[in-house]
Each structure stands twice: as C-alpha cells, then as structure tokens.
Amino acid sequence: MKVRINGLEVEAREGERILDVANRLGIRIPTLCYLKNVYEGASCRICVVELGNGKLIPACAYEVSDGLTISTDTPRIRESRRVTLELLLSAHRITCQNCPKKGECTLVELCSEYGVEGIPVCAECPLHGEDCFIARSEICLGPITASGCKAECIRDGRTCEGCRGPVTRRDVIEWARGIYIEHGISLEAVLEKLKTYCASSREFDLIREYLVVKEVVEG
Amino acid sequence: MSGKICSGNLIESLQRIQEKQGFLPRDSLIKLSRDTRSPLSRIFGVATFYHQFRLEPPGKVTIAVCMGTACHLRGNAENYEFLRRFLGIRPDRSTSDDGLFSLEKARCFGCCSLAPVVKIGDMLVGKATPRELQKAISRVRESILREEAARGAGGGKT
Amino acid sequence: MMRQEYWTLMDPCCDYCLHSRDNPCAKYVVCRMRGPFCHRSVECREKRQRRIREVLYGSQGVRINIGASSCGLAAGAERVLEAVKDGLRSMGVEAEVSAVGCLGLCFMEPFIEIQSEDGPSPIYGYVSPENVGDILARYFEEGSVDGAFAIRKRTGRFKDEDKVPLLDELDVWRKQVKWVSRNCGVINPESIEEYIVTGGYEGLSRALTMRPEEVIEEIRLAGLRGRGGAGFPTWLKWKICREQPSEEKYVICNADEGDPGAFMNRLLAESDPHRVLEGIIIAGYAIGASQGVIFVRAEKPLMAARLEKAVEDARRWGLLGENILGSGFSFDVRVMRSAGAFVCGEETAMIAAIEGRRAMPRQRPPYPASKGLWDKPTVVNNVETLAHVATIMAHGWREFAKYGTERSKGTKMFCVTGGVKRTGAFEVPIGTTIRTLVYDIAGGPHEGRRIKAVQIGGPSGGCLPERLFDLPIDYESLQEAGAIMGSGGLVVIDDTNCMVDVARYFTSFTLAESCGKCIPCRVGTKALYDRLSAIVEGMSSQEDLQLLEEIGIMMKEAALCALGGTAPNPILSSLRYFRDEYEAHILEKRCPAKVCRKLVSYAINRELCVKCGLCAKSCPVGAIAKTADGYFMIDESRCIRCGTCVITCPRGAVEKR
Numbered sequence A: 001m002k003v004r005i006n007g008l009e010v011e012a013r014e015g016e017r018i019l020d021v022a023n024r025l026g027i028r029i030p031t032l033c034y035l036k037n038v039y040e041g042a043s044c045r046i047c048v049v050e051l052g053n054g055k056l057i058p059a060c061a062y063e064v065s066d067g068l069t070i071s072t073d074t075p076r077i078r079e080s081r082r083v084t085l086e087l088l089l090s091a092h093r094i095t096c097q098n099c100p101k102k103g104e105c106t107l108v109e110l111c112s113e114y115g116v117e118g119i120p121v122c123a124e125c126p127l128h129g130e131d132c133f134i135a136r137s138e139i140c141l142g143p144i145t146a147s148g149c150k151a152e153c154i155r156d157g158r159t160c161e162g163c164r165g166p167v168t169r170r171d172v173i174e175w176a177r178g179i180y181i182e183h184g185i186s187l188e189a190v191l192e193k194l195k196t197y198c199a200s201s202r203e204f205d206l207i208r209e210y211l212v213v214k215e216v217v218e219g
Numbered sequence B: 001m002s003g004k005i006c007s008g009n010l011i012e013s014l015q016r017i018q019e020k021q022g023f024l025p026r027d028s029l030i031k032l033s034r035d036t037r038s039p040l041s042r043i044f045g046v047a048t049f050y051h052q053f054r055l056e057p058p059g060k061v062t063i064a065v066c067m068g069t070a071c072h073l074r075g076n077a078e079n080y081e082f083l084r085r086f087l088g089i090r091p092d093r094s095t096s097d098d099g100l101f102s103l104e105k106a107r108c109f110g111c112c113s114l115a116p117v118v119k120i121g122d123m124l125v126g127k128a129t130p131r132e133l134q135k136a137i138s139r140v141r142e143s144i145l146r147e148e149a150a151r152g153a154g155g156g157k158t
Numbered sequence C: 001m002m003r004q005e006y007w008t009l010m011d012p013c014c015d016y017c018l019h020s021r022d023n024p025c026a027k028y029v030v031c032r033m034r035g036p037f038c039h040r041s042v043e044c045r046e047k048r049q050r051r052i053r054e055v056l057y058g059s060q061g062v063r064i065n066i067g068a069s070s071c072g073l074a075a076g077a078e079r080v081l082e083a084v085k086d087g088l089r090s091m092g093v094e095a096e097v098s099a100v101g102c103l104g105l106c107f108m109e110p111f112i113e114i115q116s117e118d119g120p121s122p123i124y125g126y127v128s129p130e131n132v133g134d135i136l137a138r139y140f141e142e143g144s145v146d147g148a149f150a151i152r153k154r155t156g157r158f159k160d161e162d163k164v165p166l167l168d169e170l171d172v173w174r175k176q177v178k179w180v181s182r183n184c185g186v187i188n189p190e191s192i193e194e195y196i197v198t199g200g201y202e203g204l205s206r207a208l209t210m211r212p213e214e215v216i217e218e219i220r221l222a223g224l225r226g227r228g229g230a231g232f233p234t235w236l237k238w239k240i241c242r243e244q245p246s247e248e249k250y251v252i253c254n255a256d257e258g259d260p261g262a263f264m265n266r267l268l269a270e271s272d273p274h275r276v277l278e279g280i281i282i283a284g285y286a287i288g289a290s291q292g293v294i295f296v297r298a299e300k301p302l303m304a305a306r307l308e309k310a311v312e313d314a315r316r317w318g319l320l321g322e323n324i325l326g327s328g329f330s331f332d333v334r335v336m337r338s339a340g341a342f343v344c345g346e347e348t349a350m351i352a353a354i355e356g357r358r359a360m361p362r363q364r365p366p367y368p369a370s371k372g373l374w375d376k377p378t379v380v381n382n383v384e385t386l387a388h389v390a391t392i393m394a395h396g397w398r399e400f401a402k403y404g405t406e407r408s409k410g411t412k413m414f415c416v417t418g419g420v421k422r423t424g425a426f427e428v429p430i431g432t433t434i435r436t437l438v439y440d441i442a443g444g445p446h447e448g449r450r451i452k453a454v455q456i457g458g459p460s461g462g463c464l465p466e467r468l469f470d471l472p473i474d475y476e477s478l479q480e481a482g483a484i485m486g487s488g489g490l491v492v493i494d495d496t497n498c499m500v501d502v503a504r505y506f507t508s509f510t511l512a513e514s515c516g517k518c519i520p521c522r523v524g525t526k527a528l529y530d531r532l533s534a535i536v537e538g539m540s541s542q543e544d545l546q547l548l549e550e551i552g553i554m555m556k557e558a559a560l561c562a563l564g565g566t567a568p569n570p571i572l573s574s575l576r577y578f579r580d581e582y583e584a585h586i587l588e589k590r591c592p593a594k595v596c597r598k599l600v601s602y603a604i605n606r607e608l609c610v611k612c613g614l615c616a617k618s619c620p621v622g623a624i625a626k627t628a629d630g631y632f633m634i635d636e637s638r639c640i641r642c643g644t645c646v647i648t649c650p651r652g653a654v655e656k657r
C-alpha cells in the first residue's frame, strides 16, 4: 500500500498508523498523550495532521489506507496546535518548580516552538517554598515574566527584573496576583518594578488591569 | 450472548443498588467490587461519570429543576436561584439543612411545552413561577411534617 | 390490560388454528387481519373482523382516547381519565376509555378524542377534570360537538359540526405529513393488537420474505438518511455492516435523546413503540444480527417502560425470539436504561456504556459498522430512522420517496418550543421552510412579540435569523447556513431572549456534558464559557470575540467527537448573524434584550406602584427605601440585581431598564 506524506510517496503496511509511518521516515509529529500500547486514546490532539480531503485527524490513532495523502505541517495544523497548547496551558497549574521535569518537558518545548508564551520564569526557577524570594518578601518578577532564560538572575542570587518581558496571559497573572497577595507583597511595588523593562504601555496597562482591578467572583 | 450484555453490566448493577438504597453507599460499592472482581477505582469511575448516580443520601423529597433549552428561555434559571434561597441550601450542598429537600438540576423531561418545568418528588409543576413553587413546596413540607408527627405519635419507637 | 382476559386478535381463533411460538407461520400477521388462512371457517373470520372493529371503536362502538404520554400525564391526563370514567358512569353511557399516545399538539394538552365508526371524531384540547363532564354531556346528551378543537370528518349527524373546523383544514395539521407518526395519539401504545390492526408488523412480514440484500436495496431506493443528526445514508451503513465477515453482529437503537428541547423520539417511542421495535427487527435481519439493544435515556422512564412492554408482547407472540414467523431468522432485543450523560448519544460512547464503562467516545474510524459492541460489527440507528424503516417496508419505498427533496427523502419530525403560540412535535416533509414550520404550523410569535431567530439542532446546532426563514430544512442547506438538522429540536427565540445568553446557555450545557477525554472540548468549552460569561457580565473587550472564533474553529477541527466538534456552533452562528448583540454587550455594556443581569438595572415605575413596600421587605441587601412622597426607590449602587423585588411586587411595578 502506498501513501503520500508531505509530497513523499512511501510504502506503508496495513494497520500502520500515520505516526508510525512518519516516524519511520524521520518526519517529526509532536505527541503528548500517546504512549504506545499504554495509552492510545488520542486525547491531546496535538498530533493532528491534514488529510487530502482537508480534514484534521490525529496521527497517533489514524490507520493509513491506500492512496492516503497526508501533510504534517501546514499553517492550519500549526494554528490548531497553537490553540490546543494555549488551552492546555490555561488549565495547567504552573508548578514546574515542583515538577520532577523542572520545566524541561515536551509541553514547555512545544510551547516555545509554537510561540505560546505563558510559562513564567518561576517554572525554571530552582528556588521553591521557603527559599523563594517572594516568600522572603522580596519583589521578584518571576511569576509575571516570560520564561526562557532558565532563571539566570535567580541562580545568581538576584530577583527577576523582568527583562524578558511580561507574560500577558490573564490566568497566569491571576495566579501571580494570588502569590503576591498571599505573601503580602504590594502590587503597586510590583508594577513599579515592572516599568523597568516593560516595553509597551499597552502590555503594562493590561497587566495593571489584571493585577489590580478586582475580578468579579463567579456565580 | 444476551447474557453477556445483561450480567456483566456495571451500570445496571449500580442502578439496582441505587434503586434499593436511594444512593450508592460506599460499603455497597466495595461489596460490588469484591463480588464482580473489578477494581473499586473502575466502579467509582463509572459511578461518578453518570448524572443519575448519587454518592450522598438524598433528602426526603427531591426537587429537580429542568435546565433544558425551553425551560431556560422561559426562566428556570431564576426559579433555581429562588429555590436555593427559599430552601436555604448552602452553596456547597445539595440538601437543605433539615434534610427534607434536595435540589438538583435536570436535563429536559421532554415536557418542554409546559416550560418552565420543576419536578417536586414525582409531581411535575408546569409553567412554574417562584410564587407557585413556594406554595407547592409549603404544601409538601406540611404533609411530610404531618406524616412524621403522626408516625411519631402513633409509633412510639422509631 | 384488562383485555388479556378476553380473546384477543393475537390468540388462536379456535382449536384448528395452528400458529404458535413453536410452530410459527409466515403469514401470522396478515392472517390476523384477513385470515384465517390455515383453516377455512366463516365463523372464525367473522370473529376476527368483529374483534378488529372492537379494537378500533370499542365494544360499544364508541371509544374515548386520552393522550397519556409523559407530556400528557404531566399536564394532568391521569385525572382527566378518571374524570371521563366518572362522567360516563354518571350519564350511564358505555364507552371504551383508552389511554393513547400523543398527537404532538402539546400546546393544548391534555386532549381527548371521541371516536366512533360513523361519528365526526371531535378532538378537545385543554381538557381538565372540571370541564370534561360538560364535554361528554354535550356530545352524548345533546349530540353536539361544540367546543371541540377540531373534528376529523363532517358527518352531518351532530349539531354544531359546522362551527368546528376540520382537522385537515387547520394549518397546524394540513401542512404536516403524518407518515411515521401516523399512529401517535391514535392507538393505545401498550396494545400490540391495536398496532397490528393498523397494519403493524406487515413490514416485517414482507421483509422476511425478501433476501436481506433486497431489504437493503429497498431502503436505498427510499433514500432514507439517518434521523439522529448526521444524515448518513441508512442503507450504506447496513451494507457495510452486512459485508463484515463476523458471526456476531448487533443492532443498537439510539433512544438516548439528549438534546434539551427535543422530544420527538420520546413521543414516537411512547406512542407507537412497536413501530420502533419492528424497525429494529428489520435492521437485524438486513445486517444479519441476532441481538438488538435499545438504549434509553434515563430521564425518560415511560419511554423505556413502553418499549419494554412492546418487546415482551412481541416475544410472546413470536415476533421476536427464535425462528421469527417461520423464516429461520432469530433475533432478540433488550432495553437498557442509560444512567444519564448526554455524550451517551454519541455512538461509540453509547457502546462503551452498554459494555458497562464510562461513556467516553473513541476515535473513529474504525466505525461501529466494522468494530462496534464487543468489537463486533454494529449498526447504531436513531429511533425515528428505525420507525421509518418499518413504515417503508410496509408501504413501499415509492410512498416514502414521494416526500422530501432531491437529496433528502421523506419526512422528519420536529419539536418546536420556545416563543411560539403552538408548541409541539410536528412531522413535515424534508425541505419544508422554517417559516412554514414556525409561522403556519406553530402559529408564529406570542401576542406583541417578535421572533428573532430559531436555534436548530440544540447545543450542537446553530441559530438562524428571521431573514433566513425561507430556507428549506434539509441537511445540506442548514449546514451551509451554520446550523445542523440534529435530531430535530427547534427552539424559537423571540425578542425577550438575548442571543449571547442563549449561546452561553448552550455552552454551559456542553461544558457540563463534555466527557473530558480530549483537550479541545474539555478545556475549550470552559474557555468559551468563561469568555461568554465575561461578556454577559460586562467584563470583556473586543478581543474576546476574536478569541471565541479562534477557539471555536480549532475545536470544530480537532475535537475527538462531534460533541466537542459541534459545541462552538451556537457561538459561531450567533456571531455570524447577531454580532451587533455581542458588540452591544462589550462596547456599550448593554444587553438589548434586558436579560443579562449584570447589564440591566431595576427601577420602580411610579405609575404602577401602590406603595405596599413589599419590595423593600424582600430585598436581601436593603437597597429599596421609602422616599419622602411615600413611593419606593431603588438605590442602584447597593442593588445586587438579584431580581427578588420583581418577583415580589404584586403589581409588576419593578421594571428592568
């Protein structure tokens, strides 16, 4: 049986999944939930690929059939994966410091690959619990700053100054707000510090709004 | 083959337990797990998935407010809020403090033309308004209390 | 119930009658009506004909039907039934009193119909125990049909016949085609005899004389498409399943009608359960299955009970079980009650539920037709689809294909609820326009209201604005317009409803019903709901609209099953047609329909206020105070917009602004 994958015509076996065929060819399709023979429920939908008929289907669960045309990287696919990651992150408690993977996981990698920002410096920070600057009443911008620096400053013993720019996701900021309030840090002071590196006043306003304006409690 | 569909069906076993006891007591689930030799986690998984199953004992009378489309458009969300307040049910509970009423949301009873619909025990109240619900519930409450009083007076020990 | 003590049409007529479960004969069903065939006897023939008349019109020649399906019972049919019996007793009139199903005229429940062989058959609506005595007295003592909603024929034998419209001339009836619902509200659903007398099980008898391939061919010619939502050609599903090499196959009847606001499956199965059962048996024969399951929604217990009774009766008379009607085909059916979860309606989830697991869908393909229940080939069909099958087999594909459009044949039942005068379940040919259904049949808006849109297909469907009401209802044109046919729920939205609130309502439904297996749906519905909540609470910005679209489109493409895949439809369609309402909420912080609580304010209309002060007493935050001139006034800054005062005010003086 022959299938065409990214324009390449290849031989495939009956019952093979798209993911298997792609892996064999060295074409990378990201996966999160798939674990061969353990979990094949196709839940995360990160592995979506596009068929010739324009449908998006999960590569980890779809069995090839003769003449199938598959694309593994199109703008539509990237967009779908990006939104999936956004959603995934919005429901993800950012406790990377307590996670054995220490922020070096497929999720974080994919997020940076697909331009999904939303993981704060805290995720990469080696300090936790009592050691955290905030717990010591110092103003650290880690919780509202985009990750990627491996929390260099903190490793050097300084608080985060927010040089990488703020995370603008509302849920992250709300989480951060909780942390600041819990430790009695003045939000005004945080905003003051944020001014140093916050490039655009729009971003600043957004954060101020999320951080200071009281959310109406639901229901 | 039909036996396969009948006997092994966990959902139907749970339905039978609930029918007898009014809810799914933990002990019964543990027993079921032993009898059917399936893990308790699986049984809890099923019991918590479906709306029908209850893990807490219900009040004497269950009030179900239809949250179907027609009933929503005709104002059952307000009726629900009203009932919560009227019965004094606390935010994290579904049963009133006196244990008489439990309040739940239901999906369409299929009587949408009578919307909004509220079911008090077995009685369907169509075109429900807070005022009517108030009356109906007071009536039900009185009759329960009267019954209880009668039993208390006549029965001696209970 | 009582009738079992007498001789029924289903029993052997005399000792010569040979048919029994151990000795089934192919003509058993037809033999009831036109027989006996196995022995020659004028007496037996007359005995049967007499019985047929008795079934149709009662032993006294008069029969009073009372609609007693769930809806009728909720409207008080049981008390009406008792009152009818009392009324007849006190007048000394002997008539058969029969609980029938539902005519679909929900707006006038409970109804009764007085039938006799040569009478006008008047139908009365809004019957109550109080007025039923009058109705009976007028009919039986004065010979008048005055006060009836409609009569079926003009006989000239009753007074006032010309005052009452003919049923067939009324808009609500004339534009319907009673094809699959022909028996609903006419026969007693608990009596297999009545079904047989109206031509029941003849379709099965005919199918069993054909080869399975021929049955599939007949359904193909009819052009029947699934009535459960997706509109997949029924014959094709059957053919694929038939061609699977497995020994064991199953038929599942999807009676898990979960769309809130749709009840045609319930109506059909409660009013004419044998028709559904007959369809299942035919489907089983066509694909070569030996076992069927009817999966019934938990909230609809009467439907389950009636189907169970039908199964039992059919089994008792050899229409189910070993060697059905001597054809060598064996088939059995059981009814299973769901434990309640909307997602059970999805076929792979339903299979999981029948297997006793959590009802979580799985990726298709493989489709159930090749890998279904216990991994065996399985056909899943909707209640109405199967009832159509039975009707098509009895009347032939040509009769069915007369109705409908080029690509979708036949009729479909729709439930019209919400802001119309006549709510109910109506059967119309596919391709009928929305306008006909909403205005002609359902009677248009309530006095002083304006219809804004309809929502077709429940939480998976979309809304269509008034200006598109000339669209024919069929699978393709609805899909193009952003809605779906779904199971046939049609909710009429008038100017008292807010489109954003409606979209939020449907999203709260899918959010609660998402099985949680896949990310697009589990997190997506939550994200959509949060954004919509922000909009109705006036806490949103224009970016939220973009976000709604972005997430919606992604869910449509990437969700695992159609629950998540269709969940954004109500939002995307209302964004398409009612963007202005969203913008009013976002930009002006105003709800045009005055529904969204956070965006309205309350005020007391001094012209209506009688200064009773009840509102002030009821307000939980003490926002209402007496002014110097004795009137009451609401302090807006303290008001929490709970609405209590509106409910409390006896004069309706508290108004939303």
Ligand SMILES: Cc1cc2nc3c(=O)[nH]c(=O)nc-3n(C[C@H](O)[C@H](O)[C@H](O)COP(=O)(O)O)c2cc1C
Binding pocket: C225, C226, C227, C228, C229, C230, C231, C232, C234, C254, C255, C256, C257, C258, C259, C342, C343, C344, C345, C346, C347, C348, C380, C381, C382, C383, C385, C386, C487, C561, C562, C563
């Ligand atoms: C979330 C969801 C709910 C559904 N609910 C129903 C339902 O209530 N009744 C029904 O017949 N089909 C329902 N379906 C469609 C079924 O999966 C299936 O397509 C249908 O039963 C096939 O029957 P048909 O070919 O006769 O239409 C639902 C599908 C989904 C995704």
Ligand code: SF4
Binding pocket: A097, A121, A122, A125, A126, A127, A128, A131, A132, A133, A134, A140, A141, A142, A143, A151, A154, A159, A160
């Ligand atoms: S607040 Fe600062 S010190 Fe604390 S965990 Fe975050 S980055 Fe590290």
Ligand code: SF4
Binding pocket: A121, A142, A145, A146, A149, A150, A151, A152, A153, A154, A159, A160, A161, A162, A163, A164, A165
């Ligand atoms: S100041 Fe810059 S480099 Fe230092 S921790 Fe913060 S983001 Fe990283």
Ligand code: SF4
Binding pocket: C343, C360, C361, C513, C514, C515, C516, C517, C518, C519, C521, C522, C559, C560, C561, C562, C563, C564, C565
């Ligand atoms: S789309 Fe929703 S209901 Fe369907 S599998 Fe995903 S989470 Fe479950």
Ligand code: SF4
Binding pocket: C602, C618, C619, C620, C621, C622, C623, C624, C634, C638, C639, C640, C641, C642, C643, C644, C645, C646
């Ligand atoms: S809406 Fe509620 S809070 Fe506002 S005035 Fe009325 S009763 Fe008081």
Ligand code: FES
Binding pocket: A030, A031, A032, A033, A034, A041, A042, A043, A044, A045, A046, A047, A048, A058, A059, A060, A061
């Ligand atoms: S890897 Fe999760 S759906 Fe394919």
Ligand code: FES
Binding pocket: B066, B067, B068, B069, B070, B071, B072, B107, B108, B109, B110, B111, B112, B113, B115, B116, B117, C260, C261, C262
């Ligand atoms: S929507 Fe409430 S009964 Fe149907």
Ligand code: FES
Binding pocket: B113, C069, C071, C072, C102, C103, C104, C105, C106, C107, C109, C263, C267, C424, C425
């Ligand atoms: S009156 Fe029977 S379904 Fe409505």
